[in-house]
Amino acid sequence: DKCSLSIFFFQLERTFIAIKPDGVQRGLISEIMSRFERKGFKLVAIKITVPSKDFAQKHYHDLKTRAFFDVLCDVFSSGPVIAMVWEGEGVIKYGRKLIGATDPQKSEPGTIRGDLAVVVGRNIIHGSDGPETAKDEINLWFKPEELVNYSSNAEKWLYGVN
Ligand code: UDP
Numbered sequence: 425d426k427c428s429l430s431i432f433f434f435q436l437e438r439t440f441i442a443i444k445p446d447g448v449q450r451g452l453i454s455e456i457m458s459r460f461e462r463k464g465f466k467l468v469a470i471k472i473t474v475p476s477k478d479f480a481q482k483h484y485h486d487l488k489t490r491a492f493f494d495v496l497c498d499v500f501s502s503g504p505v506i507a508m509v510w511e512g513e514g515v516i517k518y519g520r521k522l523i524g525a526t527d528p529q530k531s532e533p534g535t536i537r538g539d540l541a542v543v544v545g546r547n548i549i550h551g552s553d554g555p556e557t558a559k560d561e562i563n564l565w566f567k568p569e570e571l572v573n574y575s576s577n578a579e580k581w582l583y584g585v586n
């Protein structure tokens with residue numbers, strides 16, 4: 425019916441979120457994850473990994489002509505990253521809101537970068553910037569079988585449908 429169709433639709437939106445090496449080293453993993461979890465988004469994949477520089481360059485391929493590309497990829501591959509897929513209605517766009525502006529000096533208080541970071545080169549978190557990049561980044565970081573499909577008891581209370 426209409427209701428279960430719309431529940432199905434919510435579950436289809438997924439985004440790729442990574443806590444960068446600076447966020448991991450600063451002990452901000454649970455702080456960052458809790459902001460997505462408390463909002464009502466659902467964790468469907470997670471791993472800790474040290475990306476190679478080559479992998480970092482693949483992840484950031486859109487930025488390869490930028491002056492900061494090499495340093496960015498060095499920092500991104502300098503230690504463990506928490507790679508995650510979060511699911512929920514509007515999670516791609518709203519995830520970016522939770523994260524805040526790219527430059528922490530311009531991020532609003534209340535956002536992850538606004539509250540927890542100071543400079544653009546150490547802004548602690550990555551989030552996909554749209555539906556196409558979300559799909560590409562999820563495919564780059566995870567095998568299909570690493571994505572876990574499950575329903576959570578909170579969903580009917582979050583979305584108000586049965
Ligand atoms: N970055 C940087 N200097 C800049 C712009 C970006 O070091 O002038 C870094 C920053 O860590 C940022 C990443 O490159 O998070 C990717 O840039 P993008 O424009 O995609 O920003 P994001 O999507 O992460 O907000």
Ligand code: MG
Nearest residue numbers: 550551552553
């Ligand atoms: Mg980006």
